[in-house]
Amino acid sequence: MKYKSVFDIIGPVMVGPSSSHTAGAARIGRVARKLFGKQPTKAEITFYGSFAKTYKGHGSDVATVAGILDFDTDDLRLKDSLQIAKDLGMEIEIRTSELLTEHPNTSRICLSEGDATVEVVGVSIGGGKIEIIEINGFDFQLSFHAPTLMVLHRDRFGMIAAVAKVLTAHQINVGLMEVSRLVKGADALMAIEVDSPLSAEVLEEIRQIPHIKEVSLLSFS
Template identity: 65%
Template sequence: MKFKSVFDIIGPIMVGPSSSHTAGAARIGRVARTLFGRQPERAEIMFYGSFAKTYQGHGSDVATVAGILDFDTSDLRLKDSLQIAKDVGIDINLSTSDEQREHPNTSRIKLSDQKGSLGVVGISIGGGKMLITEINGYQLTLSASAPTLLVYHEDRFGMIAKVSEILAKHRVNIGYMEVSRQEKGALALMLIELDTGIDESTMKEMMELDYVGQVLLLPTM
């Protein structure tokens, strides 16, 4: 990922000592919360590499939980997030792993409640920026640096074309697209970064396509 300004290197306005270990961790947690769509009853957080070694001193634990609480990186409540999570009834489980990952600042988050669960893997890449590299087993690259459309669908011929046609009809430009599938002909996840947001009617139009199961719009974060 290219850095556009000095603020991409030093990081955003934030609470905490490290843009990588604090702000980046908070954004991973917040994307997980946004994708889950509600306050979870339980959050299981696994830290790897540098995160695992320094998460307490650098605040990666409180930052990740703050993100799960939907707090921004500059929210002063970040430092008290573990207690706040307990107060609102979220069971937090923190652990570390010696497993070698491709990136040293990696965390795995599982959010769950009685309705379901969501698992994500994220990496903090510096300057407060992060990438989500896995959602519920789908391998992908999600930066949340632009409005991002997530379309869960059956792996059928012509699905990319049908979704693209709807976006073109509403004059929405695609900046980046990728499709991840766990098995050929099974379920797939289409990730589309957009130059602008889209309205609910456009998303509804996609939902009405055959073989589409769910459509989500992740805002810029």
């Protein structure tokens, strides 16, 4: 991960105590919430490595739940997030695992409501920065620092070109694109970082492309 300025190293405006264990944890939780698209009734959180050892002292648990509640890192409600979630009727399960992960500050979050679920694995890499490395089993390396278009589709020839054609027609510049699939010919997930938010019209055009199943735009600005 490249830092754009000295402020990325110092860390974000946040409720402390730690940019890695608090702000980063909150941002991973908020990405999971945005991907789920609504407030879940249940959140299962698993901490690994350093997160597992220090999450209580550094507030990684309350920070993650705050993110799931869609609170930003500087929201003063962060410290009360566990009680707020309980008052809203959200069931919270927090576990730790001794499984070795590539990065010590790793968390797995599963959000659900009825049959709807989303599972996200993220790492906090320092200074409040995060990377999402797995979404519903699809492997990625995403920061979500820019508006990110998520497109779930059947794995068919020409899908990338079809989505790119719509973006080109609307003069949308692409900063990064990743595509992940579990099995050849089954479902695939496309993630596209763009330089500006997309209008509802653009999103609807993409939804109308054959073999497209779901389209969403994640923006944290």
